[in-house]
Amino acid sequence: LQSPILYCTHSYFCNTIEACDRITEGFGKFAGMIRFSRFFLFLSIFVIKKSDAFLSRQGGHGFGPTRLAGALSAKDSVLSEIEFGVLSNKNVFVVGGSGRVGGSVVTQLLKRGAKVTVGGTRVESYEDSKRRWIELFPTIDITTIGFAKVDRESVTSVSSVLKSKDFDLVVHTAGPFQGKATTQNGVIDASVANGVPYVDVCDDYCTASAAKTKFLKKAQEAQVPCIISTGCWPGVSSLMAKQLARKVLASDKSLTAEDLTVDFGFFTAGSGGAGSTLLVATFLILAEEALTVVNGRRKPVKAMKEYSLVNFGPIVGDKPIAHLNLLETASLHDILGVGNVKALFGTAPGFWNTLLGLMAQLPPSLLSNEDIMTKLALFSLPIVRVVDYFAGATNAMRVDVTTEKSPNARATAIYAHENLEPCVGECVVAFCCAVLSNRVAPGVWFPEEAIQGGDDTAAVLSLASVGAHTTEVDGTVGLSLEEVWGKHETRNMVASSRVG
Numbered sequence: 001l002q003s004p005i006l007y008c009t010h011s012y013f014c015n016t017i018e019a020c021d022r023i024t025e026g027f028g029k030f031a032g033m034i035r036f037s038r039f040f041l042f043l044s045i046f047v048i049k050k051s052d053a054f055l056s057r058q059g060g061h062g063f064g065p066t067r068l069a070g071a072l073s074a075k076d077s078v079l080s081e082i083e084f085g086v087l088s089n090k091n092v093f094v095v096g097g098s099g100r101v102g103g104s105v106v107t108q109l110l111k112r113g114a115k116v117t118v119g120g121t122r123v124e125s126y127e128d129s130k131r132r133w134i135e136l137f138p139t140i141d142i143t144t145i146g147f148a149k150v151d152r153e154s155v156t157s158v159s160s161v162l163k164s165k166d167f168d169l170v171v172h173t174a175g176p177f178q179g180k181a182t183t184q185n186g187v188i189d190a191s192v193a194n195g196v197p198y199v200d201v202c203d204d205y206c207t208a209s210a211a212k213t214k215f216l217k218k219a220q221e222a223q224v225p226c227i228i229s230t231g232c233w234p235g236v237s238s239l240m241a242k243q244l245a246r247k248v249l250a251s252d253k254s255l256t257a258e259d260l261t262v263d264f265g266f267f268t269a270g271s272g273g274a275g276s277t278l279l280v281a282t283f284l285i286l287a288e289e290a291l292t293v294v295n296g297r298r299k300p301v302k303a304m305k306e307y308s309l310v311n312f313g314p315i316v317g318d319k320p321i322a323h324l325n326l327l328e329t330a331s332l333h334d335i336l337g338v339g340n341v342k343a344l345f346g347t348a349p350g351f352w353n354t355l356l357g358l359m360a361q362l363p364p365s366l367l368s369n370e371d372i373m374t375k376l377a378l379f380s381l382p383i384v385r386v387v388d389y390f391a392g393a394t395n396a397m398r399v400d401v402t403t404e405k406s407p408n409a410r411a412t413a414i415y416a417h418e419n420l421e422p423c424v425g426e427c428v429v430a431f432c433c434a435v436l437s438n439r440v441a442p443g444v445w446f447p448e449e450a451i452q453g454g455d456d457t458a459a460v461l462s463l464a465s466v467g468a469h470t471t472e473v474d475g476t477v478g479l480s481l482e483e484v485w486g487k488h489e490t491r492n493m494v495a496s497s498r499v500g
Contacts, residue, residue: 097173219443265400434460
């Protein structure tokens with residue numbers, strides 16, 4: 001189970017069992033054979049579950065719900081020590097810092113007093129980014145940034161940089177993105193080997209799970225805390241869900257995580273200012289069916305096909321969103337044991353939704369071809385920039401937690417930011433603060449298992465929402481704004497305990 005080959009085995013078995021169910025219904029004369037197949041598959045899952053428990057006893061993790069970091073327990077943590085001040089004078093190596101995501105992290109780190117070195121393949125891209133940062137952030141001293149040429153797939157290359165300076169943290173902002181489960185991640189490998197805490201923005205569940213499986217035990221032995229798949233979504237979205245779920249469970253002691261339903265809603269105007277790398281990742285996601293979890297079982301549905309109108313607060317308003325295969329659906333089920341999960345996404349203007357829906361109907365073999373999608377992204381980027389100019393770059397998230405077992409128990413949280421680019425940087429830096437505050441255990445963790453529930457989660461969400469224009473909560477379980485979004489000294493935003 002320490003091999004990345006098995007990173008999505010449990011998902012495969014669940015889907016295969018459901019396929020066996022359908023076959024049994026249609027082909028009675030093969031029922032005996034199918035029943036034997038089902039028995040074999042259930043036996044295999046049983047073995048994996050036992051191995052999962054064994055790994056947990058050994059300090060490792062398999063595929064089942066782990067309930068780490070207090071998980072969904074309603075017991076609050078101690079007063080959180082997670083704050084921006086821990087970044088002051090810290091040496092941070094940002095791999096992929098010349099990109100849009102990386103640049104947003106770099107500038108937010110500088111804003112909080114960190115010393116930043118950008119890692120990239122081309123110094124020319126770095127110089128171009130520096131000129132852009134100077135225009136966008138005239139009050140930040142960009143001249144203090146260092147640059148190191150690095151091959152992010154090479155452990156040797158990354159290690160040579162880490163040994164050149166006493167780094168306090170590594171932030172991998174070049175992904176890894178879609179379809180990189182078998183690609184060497186030299187950044188996390190070198191970070192663990194050199195004892196440097198690590199944060200990344202991986203948005204693909206299988207890729208992230210492969211990294212966790214491969215490096216979890218090594219990171220624990222080396223006493224290195226690592227958080228994978230951070231940012232706004234995934235990242236902040238999972239913490240929103242965790243905090244709401246804890247509150248709903250606390251309202252009725254008969255409820256379990258399996259009884260809960262978590263609905264994620266995401267909206268981004270235009271491309272959100274995304275660079276070509278993120279556009280490629282979006283195109284690659286369209287090649288996949290969207291995962292939903294229904295009564296504990298994985299159920300794939302067509303992506304970007306059926307839309308629902310969802311409210312994202314008074315500024316963003318109602319937006320049409322549809323199923324998309326996003327990481328939170330799998331991680332929340334596997335890690336916290338939530339029984340029902342789905343994630344929906346939408347954009348604006350409306351023809352972007354139509355275009356994404358049409359692209360989702362293309363052959364998966366075409367959409368999953370990274371070379372073709374890269375060329376398409378580069379070709380469409382000028383058009384995307386024109387549309388973004390008029391559409392803006394608003395980013396919004398909504399999480400609803402309900403349960404059929406207790407229909408009157410519900411909780412909702414909404415977050416909205418006027419610009420996705422700085423939004424991502426603020427969210428990633430919030431997780432960086434958690435790591436540097438010594439509030440994350442050694443190992444490799446998804447956000448919802450890395451951050452202690454209660455005060456620590458609220459502290460991270462408080463830092464992540466520092467630039468948001470909307471943070472709201474609503475529900476019937478006595479949920480307060482501070483329980484989710486923490487305490488802001490000054491809230492220059494729409495902040496309400498009612499969603500309306």
